[in-house]
């Protein structure tokens with residue numbers, strides 16, 4: 001297989017997507033803004049694949065082949081030969097719009113432009129290009145090599161052909177595509193985030209301790225993680241941003257972010273990544 005998958009962004013999600021695409025046999029061109037970010041992405045891929053080697057789920061030479069299929073670049077022109085580019089840069093509408101405009105110029109006319117955004121409108125990203133029919137959401141879950149789901153999001157102009165090609169690619173990556181329309185939070189975050197937000201309200205109102213809230217949801221609902229621990233894992237700033245997208249986009253007060261969530265974000269208590277959230281790390 002010599003088809004090229006372009007990946008923009010070598011962070012948590014981008015390097016995971018590059019890894020699964022290379023493992024499925026595709027050549028990958030991964031782009032980030034500096035060599036430092038690219039190296040960090042490649043070392044995350046190396047570590048993740050090494051875990052599979054250690055567990056005898058992958059041969060050492062296969063690991064080397066997978067890594068050999070990934071080319072890292074800072075130049076956007078290197079994405080010209082890709083049949084699809086999957087964007088996984090920082091969650092910022094202006095940045096993503098500019099990037100889609102640029103990708104529209106550098107890629108071939110048939111190339112699909114996909115975004116891994118958690119909350120930005122695919123229709124808006126499509127409107128930044130001259131090919132909105134070829135713009136689509138591919139919402140991978142974290143950690144990408146482990147999680148089976150790809151939420152496939154259709155913008156208002158996304159064509160059936162683009163959708164079909166993305167479903168086929170997702171299956172080749174060993175993932176399960178599930179379709180949804182472009183709507184704030186899509187399905188995953190529209191259902192997940194209000195649950196997390198409600199758990200924060202329960203803590204805020206003194207209904208129960210953090211341990212009780214998480215324990216009740218784990219033992220009672222069979223969730224692998226409690227909602228507060230999950231919020232810490234996702235990042236409280238990310239949770240707040242998504243609640244704001246739901247609130248603004250759907251206009252219903254039931255989506256208002258809990259004041260305690262705002263306060264934690266103001267304090268810089270962002271969860272696992274900052275050493276403190278609802279738990280201490």
Ligand SMILES: NC(=O)c1ccc[n+]([C@@H]2O[C@H](COP(=O)([O-])OP(=O)(O)OC[C@H]3O[C@@H](n4cnc5c(N)ncnc54)[C@H](O)[C@@H]3O)[C@@H](O)[C@H]2O)c1
Pocket residue numbers: 008009010011012013014031032033037087088089090091092095099116117118119139140141142234
């Ligand atoms: N982390 C998650 O759990 C998760 C889950 C699903 C979706 N997402 C979405 O995936 C996207 C990426 O999130 P992440 O957690 O990987 O972020 P991250 O901060 O780990 O990585 C973002 C990367 O994008 C790079 N970048 C910024 N501007 C760029 C540009 N113009 N060109 C190339 N690279 C650029 C940064 O240097 C960084 O390496 C976001 O849209 C996010 O909403 C994240």
